[in-house]
Amino acid sequence: MLRAIKIRLYPNKGQELKLNKVLGCYRFVYNQMLALKQQEYNENKKSLGLTDLSKYFHGTLLKDEQYAWLKEQNTKVMKQAIRQMLSAYDKFFKQHNGFPKFKSKKDKQSALFPLEAISKHNTFETRHISLTTPLKNIKFRCSDLYFSRLQKYNKNIRSATLSKTKSGNFFLSILIEMENTELKKFEHTNEQVGIDLGVKDFVITSDGEVFENKHFFKKEEKQIKKLQRQLSKKVKCSNNKKKAQLKIAKLFERIMNKKDAYIHYVVNELLTYFDTVFMEDLNVKGMLRNHHLAKAISEVGFYKFKEILVNKALVNDKQVVFVDRFYPSSKTCSVCGYKKRDLRLSDREWVCPICGTKHDRDINAAMNILLEGQRIVTAE
Numbered sequence: 001m002l003r004a005i006k007i008r009l010y011p012n013k014g015q016e017l018k019l020n021k022v023l024g025c026y027r028f029v030y031n032q033m034l035a036l037k038q039q040e041y042n043e044n045k046k047s048l049g050l051t052d053l054s055k056y057f058h059g060t061l062l063k064d065e066q067y068a069w070l071k072e073q074n075t076k077v078m079k080q081a082i083r084q085m086l087s088a089y090d091k092f093f094k095q096h097n098g099f100p101k102f103k104s105k106k107d108k109q110s111a112l113f114p115l116e117a118i119s120k121h122n123t124f125e126t127r128h129i130s131l132t133t134p135l136k137n138i139k140f141r142c143s144d145l146y147f148s149r150l151q152k153y154n155k156n157i158r159s160a161t162l163s164k165t166k167s168g169n170f171f172l173s174i175l176i177e178m179e180n181t182e183l184k185k186f187e188h189t190n191e192q193v194g195i196d197l198g199v200k201d202f203v204i205t206s207d208g209e210v211f212e213n214k215h216f217f218k219k220e221e222k223q224i225k226k227l228q229r230q231l232s233k234k235v236k237c238s239n240n241k242k243k244a245q246l247k248i249a250k251l252f253e254r255i256m257n258k259k260d261a262y263i264h265y266v267v268n269e270l271l272t273y274f275d276t277v278f279m280e281d282l283n284v285k286g287m288l289r290n291h292h293l294a295k296a297i298s299e300v301g302f303y304k305f306k307e308i309l310v311n312k313a314l315v316n317d318k319q320v321v322f323v324d325r326f327y328p329s330s331k332t333c334s335v336c337g338y339k340k341r342d343l344r345l346s347d348r349e350w351v352c353p354i355c356g357t358k359h360d361r362d363i364n365a366a367m368n369i370l371l372e373g374q375r376i377v378t379a380e
Contacts, residue, residue, distance in 0.1 A: 009170040026111035166249035194370025204362040278373025281322035334367035
């Protein structure tokens, strides 16, 4: 199975310059190819493919003295920029993703290194890695588990993605083919659970366990506003403005790291004790259209939670079953099945008029999701 191992790079000044050059050239080739493809279609209604764009890259860009600095870079890496741009087009037409946009140095930057562009002499005896010829012996840090996997599967590396965050940190995501048993972390328990996702509390289980919403952004809101006020007073394009922007980027990165760590913690807790997790198939994009709750929903990270839960369950031979998003889990009594149609969002508790059971809104919803999920699995 192919899995990615993410490590943080700690380049020296010379290596940092070379890494920035690679990312800059990669971005330049991507933008040039995107502009050419759009121009050719607008003028001649012709769609350029990989062969046409590769000919332009080798025959025009590399031979133009104006772009002599492109010759310093590995052509196999630069051609990945063309493939990435064409992949963005495919996703736009097939998966209805957004239309391909031009890359900016202000955003997070990345470059894909294929197998041919990665040094074959990486034994990982020390925490240093080599990529193409100019990029040798770059120091990195990672967990002991990841380092042992790099040592064990150093011959199974398939590709590597170099990225640079807005705060200026470099990371390398190494794609490795490894045994599936190596990745399994959780034992089988034959237990099932229903979960309800919320804004007040992050995850509520049908067993009554509550994982609170940590409000990572809310806790740092004053600091964010303070830094943004300082930024607004800086002179445009000045070094002080760049320093202020870097401070904000580092703060946001720290908040995101805390949020990601908490999501992983919740997912690990669920998969440790349960083999099957039932949850609503939430329409997060639609939920964000509610302007009263959009900020709170985006800060919680429902989509990322769902993505991590599904991926970890797949690796560990566990199951995530989705219940229809229109199923009235909060309004239905989990004991007798009565539906309270006039239940409002502000009603956190309610009493069933038929069986007299007092319900906590979220726990009741999680119990109904469990029952509905079990019905779906049985019907299959």
